[in-house]
Amino acid sequence: SLASTAAIDEFLGCLSADIPSRLIQTPATPSSYSALLLSTARNLRYILPDTSKPLGIIAATEHAHVQTTVRCGRRHGVRVRVRSGGHDYEGLSYASVHLHKHNEPFAVLDLATLRAIHVDPARAEAWVESGATLGELYYAVGAASRSLGFPAGSCPTVGIGGHLSGGGFGSLARKYGLSADNVLDALVVDADGRLMNRSSMGEDLFWAIRGGGGESFGVVLSWKVRLVPVPETVTVFSIVRSRNQSAIELITKWQEMAPVSPQELYLRVLVLNQQANFQALFLGRCGDLRRLMQDRFPELGMTEQNCREVSWVQSTVFFGFSATSIPLVQLLNRSSNPRYYLKVKSDHVQEPIPRDVWESIWTAWLEKPEAALLMLDPYGGLMSSISPSETPFPHRQGNLYQLQYYSFWYENGTAVAEKRMSWVRGLHKEMEPYVSKNPRAVYVNYRDLDLGTNELDGDVTSYEKARVSWGDKYFKGNFKRLAAVKTMVDPHDFFRNEQSIPPLPAAK
Ligand code: FDA
Structure with a gap:
């Protein structure tokens, strides 16, 4: 249902009872609003003038601010998009192609300030808030011990909140699995604004938040993670x-x-x-x-x-910046990477691609000026021995590697964008015979709206449409269990976006 202007005012009024006004930005103060909106918006494709913008941004500094925002949103029919690091490939944490279609206003709940990290080297554990970046966590772990690490992705400015929600793949995955495989506890605010930990949320929700993708189940404030042993050199x-x-x-x-x-x-x-x-x-x-x-x-x-x-922490600098000589403190630079226009598609490869196919891809595609970066990331090792239903991330045994078609460009304009995007889509189409089938599987943290976007069935997201378009591809046999958890924790489908998990269809 549409939130009217009156409802938006009531929503903002509701927030102001508990949240200081300096933490709430609306388009009424354009310069501070857009500075906050852009602060971590990573993909320039989703900050173009015609992108729908949030009616307000709440820069939470306390857990209670998150609870208030959810409760006020529920009460006044304003949807909330959660943003941690803003690295979503399709900008889902700060922009909306879909709510726009339904003309639904939304607010952004920005967690960037909630980024405390407590490392306990003796227990090899850490608590890390969602607004921290991977680089900040790596730095803190490295400062506490030379013989501990944490398995997560390569770009230091990626946010903990979205990354752990979707899985978290990086250079330690073959030895220790995904970030999500190493989560021990979490603090979550649910659709009723209640704060829960692992024992109060129960094992089903705790399973779903470790790889089921961001946004669908609630707001994860903080994660307790297992640190893993690494050699000192x-x-x-x-x-x-x-x-x-x-x-x-x-x-x-x-x-x-x-x-x-x-x-x-x-x-x-x-x-x-x-x-x-x-x-x-x-x-x-x-x-x-x-x-x-x-x-x-x-x-x-x-x-x-x-x-x-x-040291292991210096290796994260190497993967983040492709150089070992860069000082460790760069890991703390939250805006160290330039922003660009971005379109990514990805695949899982299960059989080696023959040499002559690589020859023809190289000639026909990689030699074009608009060619994207291809990233080949190996699976195997521990990734193959974790059961596909252990967490929502199902891409385990049987996969050789992930293949990403990662196109980024700096020039403005639709002609450039179209050229880049059609290169990515064209090569992706051509690769169909050589990659995973039934489904053509995709890792949810490599969000791709080309797979299809949600539709409503009454007041809630259609289960069947979601399953067929993107659900099976991201989650295979785990999709139904994710929908069952959604039905349990957010039956009214408050937390939703273009590819959020739908509740199970009501029994007819
Ligand atoms: P962002 O804040 O945009 O959130 C992503 C999604 O999660 C949104 O739907 C958002 O609403 C939701 N969300 C965010 N915080 C939440 C919270 N606290 N609770 C609930 N929902 C929340 N991946 C990988 O596995 N390995 C890698 O090496 C890389 N490298 C990489 C490099 C670059 C440059 C980019 C742009 C992306 C990657 N990724 C990656 C993908 C990355 O893991 C993925 O985009 C994450 O979801 C980003 O998390 P953020 O918190 O930054 O995103």
């Missing part, structure tokens, strides 16, 4: 090969070796500007890595000169 390398340095043969071979390597080795490939960059993290010393590479992948020609022996 680890090794990284980056080896770049062009086509006439056998890049295509090396990628072909990589597919057979990286997913079955020892768990201590994470070797990914980035293909950009017609060069393949092989980047490694090895949980051990250079000499052992060189022997391993000599044994498993001699064609790459890795030598001890390629090695950098560093």
Whole structure:
């Protein structure tokens, strides 16, 4: 149902009873409103003038502000979008293509200030609030201990809140799984504004928030995570090969070796500007890595000169900025990465793609000026031994690697955007025969609205439409259980967006 102007005023009035007015920005004060809106909006495609904007942004500084916002939103029919790091590929934490369609106003609940981190090195645990970034967590863990790490993604400005809600894949995944596999407890505000921890929320909701995707179940304020043992010295390398340095043969071979390597080795490939960059993290010393590479992948020609022996936290700088020489404090820079226009699609590869296919992709697609960055991220190791129903993230055994078509550009204008997006969509279409099928599976943190967006069935999101368009692809056999949890915790479907989990259809 539509919130009228009167309802919006009532909503804002309701907030102001508990939340200081300096923490609430509305378009009535354009400069502070847009500074806050843009503060972490990462994808320029979703801050164009014709994007629907929030009617207000609440910069919560206390847990009670979150509870108040949810309660006021419920009472006055204003939907709330939660934002932690703002890195959603489709801008779902701060923009809406869909609510716009239904002309539904929404507010943004910004958690960036709620970013406390408490590391307990003796217990190898930490509590981290959702507004913290991955870089801030890495820095805090590194400052507390040289022999502890945390498995999560490579970009330091990604927010904890969205990342852990959707899974969290990175350089320690083959050894320790996803971030979500290492969550021990959480504090959540539900659709009634109640604050709950693991024991009060129960195991079903606790299961759903560890990979079921952001927004659908409530607002996660804080996470208790398990820190994992890492050697005091680890090794990284980056080896770049062009086509006439056998890049295509090396990628072909990589597919057979990286997913079955020892768990201590994470070797990914980035293909950009017609060069393949092989980047490694090895949980051990250079000499052992060189022997391993000599044994498993001699064609790459890795030598001890390629090695950098560093602490684990310094390795996160290497993956974040593609250089080890950058000082650790850069991990704390919340705006360290430039913003760009972004469109990403992704796949799971289950059989090695033949060399001649790579040849023709390289010639027909990668040599075009509008080519995207391709990212090949290996699975295997522990990822293969975790059951697909252990968490909502179902992409476990049987997957060799993730393939991302990651297009980013800086130039404004629809012509450029269309060229870039049709490149991504075109290659994605062409890859269909070589990637996972029935469903063509996608990782929910690589949000892609091309898969389809929700429709309403009465007052709530249609289960069937969601299942067919994106539900099976993100969650396979776990989708129905996610919908059952949704029915239990948010039957009125307050927390929703273009691809939020629907409640189960009411029995007819
Ligand atoms: P954002 O704040 O945009 O939230 C994402 C979604 O979660 C939104 O729907 C939002 O409403 C919801 N949400 C946010 N906070 C919430 C909370 N506290 N409670 C409930 N719902 C909440 N992924 C990966 O696995 N490995 C990687 O290496 C990378 N690298 C990477 C690099 C770059 C440059 C980008 C832009 C993205 C990635 N990602 C990634 C994807 C990333 O994991 C994904 O976009 C996360 O959802 C981002 O989390 P944020 O909190 O930053 O996003």
